[in-house]
Amino acid sequence: MTQRIDIFTEGKKMDIRERLSKLREIMASKNIDAYMVPSADFHQSEYVGEYFKSREFISGFNGSAGTVIVTKDFAGLWTDGRYFIQAEKQLEGTGIELMKMGVEGFPTTTEFLVANLPEGSVLGFDGRVISANEGNELTAVLAEKNVKIEYQYDLIDEIWAERPALSDAKAFALDVKFTGESIASKLTRIREKMAEKGASHHVITTLDDIAWIFNMRGGDVAHSPVVLAYTVITADKVCLFLDETKLPEDLKAIFAAEKIEILPYNDVYEFVKGIPTGEKVLVDGTKLNYAIFNNIVAEKIVDYNPSLFFKACKNETELACTRNAHIKDGVAITKFMYWLKNNVAKGGITELTAQAKIEELRAEQKDFFDTSFGSISAYKEHAAMMHYSSTPETDVELKPEHLYLLDSGGQYLDGTTDITRTFVLGELNDELKLHFTSVVRGMINLSLAKFLYGCHGYNLDILCRGVMWKMGIDYQCGTGHGIGHVLNVHEAPNGFRWRLVPERFDSAVLEEGMITTNEPGVYIEGSHGIRIENEIVCKKAEKNLYGQFMNFEVITFAPIDLDGIDPELMTKEERDYLNWYHGQVFEKIGPHLTEEEREWLKGYTRAI
Incomplete structure (x- = not known):
């Protein structure tokens, strides 16, 4: 969603080819036949700090998801449909093939390795950036060919001469008036789940879970307010592994009062070796790294992380705060739309200046401290690249024609x-209006969903x-993702x-309090991209003899451009919802606008 797309020069492509050559030399010296470079950090984060961008360094591809595999005579990048267009552009001339997941x-990466690694060969990767589950799967499937796994080497570090340092950004405490729950309460709930599972230790490595548990935020990952840390929780002890110099005095005092022991960041690898063999340990195998997993000698490992689910179901304080944040955000977006509509014909607005404008308008709002991801500011055919983000090389001027897409937060x-x-x-033209109206219709249909408790997101996706x-087209991504509370813009499990x-x-099953985006789209390569996105909260509706019914509450309020809608293509129910929604937009956003802006908003929230 958030990555910059560079147009590579021949010199940049030569750099990539030289890096691959150096990597192969080191692989040969260590008798490694294939080397994997994923996108992750030591915590399996989706977005990572500059230090961890090894996959981007070796391939040039800077999307958020992907894995590179290098052998003596092959190099490939695996990524998903969100990034096919971007990856094709960035890999051209590098000698790296695009493998479309x-x-x-x-x-798949595993199928490729099974098919191409010779009997008795060696697969290498840095075990700190591969998950325990993936490492164990590779170990099991490759054992049939007697392939050895070598996970102690970070070979990229050996060729990355100017690698950035680990982040030293300061952490800060998020007040309980924003979180709605104390650290002590969260630890109690986690320990109750540990007791249910019979676990003596819970090893947590996911940065957003740790930030949530300890009501702590930071700046170690751009736009994601998390702190590089690990934690181990027992029935009577909590150890937090991080760089203590990041902690301000107030946060140190909070942790001391809660009897939370602060230990150096990398000490976790030795610490887990001390968990007795007979104990039961809770971990999240999709996030625990393979190196830590191999240091745990306990025989009973349970793949379960209770904070993942606790965090996803926002409490009433979090929901009230988030609703308030969305009013401020809606004001910024509405002011941006007013500015854009009234100035685009005058000339001089580009993708980058438009992006700067929305960031300026957000910065005017109370309690704003960062964007939640790098904005996607995309005109015409650029918007067909779902994760496009403008650069000085790709920046274009917006004209009083066609469509402009802004994805921001x-x-x-x-x-x-x-x-x-x-x-x-x-x-x-008729096609653009059809596509625009269809996207809005899909978004509305999901917003109106009513369903029995127990439904998963994949049960409802068809509504959108x-x-x-029905038009014979698709968008190669999900329809929506969970969102954290003053945390990651992408949050599992919903x-x-x-x-x-x-x-x-x-x-996962949709639970009360989960916030999920609703963002269908149409993307036609070389022509246009259209996306409309609101956030919705899962709520309980009535309960009767059929069971507990659920529905959604929309919490995003900003006008949907009526200039793109053909009402004749919509059902009465869809028109009624859009008219209701726009009434809410005017009611909630109007009071925060100037008189001129408010009069303008009347027109763009009129009933159709």
């Missing part, structure tokens, strides 16, 4: 936001995606997608 004819002390609007800058499927993707744990 989920597309027929392309093997904010980090406020009271909530995290993510909103997309596609704006009409001039007259649209089905509008596009989401909407039409099929299960095992490596993406985002299709």
